[in-house]
Amino acid sequence: MSLRILSKSFFAQRLASSVRFYATKKYTSSHEWIEINKGVATIGITDYAQNALGDVVYVEVPEVGARVEFDQTVGVVESVKSTSDIYSPLTGEITDANGEVVKNTKLINKSPESDGWLFKVKFESQEEVDNLLDESEYKKLTEPDH
Numbered sequence: 001m002s003l004r005i006l007s008k009s010f011f012a013q014r015l016a017s018s019v020r021f022y023a024t025k026k027y028t029s030s031h032e033w034i035e036i037n038k039g040v041a042t043i044g045i046t047d048y049a050q051n052a053l054g055d056v057v058y059v060e061v062p063e064v065g066a067r068v069e070f071d072q073t074v075g076v077v078e079s080v081k082s083t084s085d086i087y088s089p090l091t092g093e094i095t096d097a098n099g100e101v102v103k104n105t106k107l108i109n110k111s112p113e114s115d116g117w118l119f120k121v122k123f124e125s126q127e128e129v130d131n132l133l134d135e136s137e138y139k140k141l142t143e144p145d146h
């Protein structure tokens with residue numbers, strides 16, 4: 001019985017460890033979220049950002065194959081309230097762009113941190129990833145007293 005509990009615990013720890021390694025979520029102070037998975041970063045705007053923008057009416061995403069630099073403007077999100085540039089939080093190559101959000105901009109309002117992703121980057125620098133905000137740092141940034 002105790003071996004079974006130990007075994008389950010061991011496998012649960014290994015699974016949790018591998019999930020953290022393969023799917024790490026980070027943030028920027030300009031309100032992009034970044035999900036890291038096997039050397040590729042999926043990037044979009046946070047729920048906080050889409051709430052601040054209001055109804056999104058236009059989205060521009062970067063072209064697949066384009067090389068981007070850290071903090072380079074790579075796209076635009078327009079809403080009924082304002083226009084916001086989208087910045088690449090990492091240096092690398094664009095491997096995918098979400099054409100669905102271009103056609104259906106409401107995806108960003110409905111599911112900003114899932115179906116409303118904007119683009120993917122095969123990144124070059126783990127140091128750039130390490131310098132991004134974790135969830136608790138981002139939450140502090142977006143608390144009402146900031």
